[in-house]
Amino acid sequence: MxxxxxAAPSHQDAxxxxxRALDLxxxxxxxxxxxxxxxxxxxRYFDRWDEQAFFIFGVDAMxxxxxxxxxxxxxxxxxxxxxxxxxxxxxxxxSPPNVSALRVRQRGFEELHPVAExxxxxxxxxxxxxKTYRLLxxxxxxxxxxxxxxxxxxxxxxxxxxxxxxxxEEALVLFYDGRADQENTIAQLKSGLPAFHAPTHSFWANWxxxxxxxxxxxxxxxxxxxxxxxxxxxQVVRMEFKQFLQRFxxxxxxxxxxxx
Numbered sequence: 456m457x458x459x460x461x462a463a464p465s466h467q468d469a470x471x472x473x474x475r476a477l478d479l480x481x482x483x484x485x486x487x488x489x490x491x492x493x494x495x496x497x498x499r500y501f502d503r504w505d506e507q508a509f510f511i512f513g514v515d516a517m518x519x520x521x522x523x524x525x526x527x528x529x530x531x532x533x534x535x536x537x538x539x540x541x542x543x544x545x546x547x548x549x550s551p552p553n554v555s556a557l558r559v560r561q562r563g564f565e566e567l568h569p570v571a572e573x574x575x576x577x578x579x580x581x582x583x584x585x586k587t588y589r590l591l592x593x594x595x596x597x598x599x600x601x602x603x604x605x606x607x608x609x610x611x612x613x614x615x616x617x618x619x620x621x622x623x624e625e626a627l628v629l630f631y632d633g634r635a636d637q638e639n640t641i642a643q644l645k646s647g648l649p650a651f652h653a654p655t656h657s658f659w660a661n662w663x664x665x666x667x668x669x670x671x672x673x674x675x676x677x678x679x680x681x682x683x684x685x686x687x688x689x690q691v692v693r694m695e696f697k698q699f700l701q702r703f704x705x706x707x708x709x710x711x712x713x714x715x
Contacts, residue, residue: 456650456669458662466494473500477507490634496616498581505586505618511631514590514614524592524612527575532594535572535625563602570596570608574624579616591615591624644672647696675699 457472473489480487489495489510496512504510514520559566572595579590592614599607615631622630644650650668653661679691691699 456644456665458658458665464494466497469495470497470500473504477504481507490631492634499583501581501584501588501616501618502586505588509617509619511591511615511617511619511627513631514616516612516614520590520592520614521612523577523579523590524594524614527577527592531575532573533575533624535574535593535628537572537629560602565599565601565606568598568600570598572596574628576624581616589617589620591617591627593628640672643696644669648672672696678703 457468459467477487477489487508489504489508489512491512493513493515496514501510572593574591574593576589576591578587580587592612595611595613597609597611598605599609615628617627619627648668648671650665650672652664652668654664655661675694675696676692679688679694682688682691694702
């Protein structure tokens with residue numbers, strides 16, 4: 456966790472901290488992954504990171520890449536089937552009517568509807584790299600509707616680059632989308648701890664406060680990972696920090712206090 460000025464771009468000094476993280480966890484874990492959006496697709500460092508970890512980063516849809524994607528034969532594309540967001544534990548319930556979507560159609564506003572998704576991959580060597588990597592291409596088929604009429608159909612392309620040659624394109628795209636779960640961690644650091652409270656007037660003191668608070672979150676996550684029961688392990692890892700604090704710290708302390 457790094458404290459920076461508000462005007463700093465998200466990828467500023469990222470290679471320094473990424474490589475420090477690789478040095479820290481590399482000797483401990485069998486497999487290490489780097490996963491980030493297009494801002495962290497720093498191609499001049501790919502050859503170095505390729506020797507230390509697996510990585511997958513988003514890539515901007517530049518015209519040259521779009522032209523490559525449009526040149527891929529139709530037979531090379533594979534349908535992307537996304538799994539359901541959650542499994543119904545009891546019984547299915549009827550969804551309430553989508554009033555907002557109904558108003559959009561009644562007023563004749565233009566809207567985009569996803570129809571299908573396809574994935575493929577091609578070899579690709581960025582300009583700053585000496586090695587060739589795997590460029591994943593996601594093609595989304597969309598319908599542009601106005602009211603109940605389909606006025607146009609279009610395709611949009613999304614690109615990802617990785618050094619993993621083993622997994623399928625579908626598995627890698629779904630794994631890349633899983634990076635958004637970090638937003639939940641950021642939300643917990645912001646409101647659950649709170650690590651971003653900035654209680655002092657000093658830049659360095661606020662940075663130290665952020666790191667100390669983040670260590671409390673890390674201890675919660677490690678405690679969950681060390682549990683033997685799979686269901687309980689997942690529950691603790693995903694648990695909000697306030698709930699963890701109450702269940703595992705405050706309630707036991709209260710029992711000890713009342714029981715002398």
